[in-house]
Amino acid sequence: MKIVELSNDELCLSGIGELDVMLGGGIPTGSTVLVVGGSGCGKTTLCMQFLLNGAKNDERGVFFTITEPLFKLTKNLEGFDFYDKKLIESGMVNLIDLRIISERLGLDTEKYTVEDASALLDILKDIAEELNVKRLIIDSITALCYRLQTPEMIRDFIFKLGSSLAAMKCTTLLTSEVPPKKFQYSQYGIEEFISDGIIFLGDYERKGDLIRTFQIVKMRGASHSRTKYAMSISSKNGVELAPLLRSRE
């Protein structure tokens, strides 16, 4: 397959130096990317940094959380240098609790019917359109899929969401929770086939210490690296990547 060279406005820069290099510049704009990993792998931090870096570059963003209350989310962010409260106050970054939206829509918070899912999809699209966002995060798609009752509903929901946002040139990251040390991309085995890209975050054990790893498994439309990297998260620089040393693997 021939990879088309994309110009800068067709690429959504993560602002994380090494990641953009691995992607050949950035994520193709409008892509839906699954950020997969077990607990503590850095999914939320990676997504937040992507969102805030975009906002610093005049790209408005929205973060839908289902797994964490907003006050906890912002409290955890305060420790990072990439976090800028003003971006949230100015509306460049919007943090929304999806459970509150579900409640306000009168949806059953545990299980969605087809109509519920359709109503939720509409509201997500409306918010994205109204705020004119160029970056959107759902943390996590696993928690959302749990409420969708059949594989067909999951497939339909993600496909429609991805298509609508792509039409708005909005790049979307969906976090996917998987059990630790398992090389699988999603709980339901559907999400990865509808997504344009997969970023896999894992752990690598060395002498009993856990080293975070980062790997781009798939990114449609980009000539990307598939090398496994070591990922570090620091308050000063957020997510950083370095080649993984693994002589005896």
Place this chain on the structure above:
Amino acid sequence: MANVLIDGLKDRISNAIVSNQSIGIILPGSNYPDLVQSLFEHIRCNPDEAWVYVTVNKPCENLFNEFEFLEESKNIRFIDCISRAAGISIVKNNCVLIESPTMLEKLVLEIMNTFKDVDVKTKKFLVLDSLTNLIIYNDPEIVTEFFYLIMNRTRAKNIHIVSIAVEEEDLDKYLNRLIYLNDKILKVRDSFI
């Protein structure tokens, strides 16, 4: 005698590092304290140079207690790989703590980040103290891979490396392999002067 030894070492290091990108110093354990002292003396006498000192041997706190001027020195920053593993978590302005000496990738990132703030025109130097201790905590193959990586990264940024290897009978085959990756080797012996 000790001062003559230290001055001699200081001169040898100063001369070697000017003309070589990387120097490896291999020495018996008995000469190690003299080497460290001469290195710090050199750093103190050259305030225009920028040094990053990676310690896998002694916690930063010990070095600061032994060489009091280090805490105030503006031209040296420490990356301490041993304190946290030893349960010490004292925070110092010019010292970054790494969780464990096995976190070699994190070490690479910290080294490069520390040099990021240094002016391009400033002469930059990195000390790895020591390869012996890195091998004690890691598989030798991983340390070799780490050493290649850090050599290549620092070369690209014109950073000179001083790597220390304290002779250890069981580890000598690995240390010799590693130390010879340097451009210049200094073998320190009690009777070298």
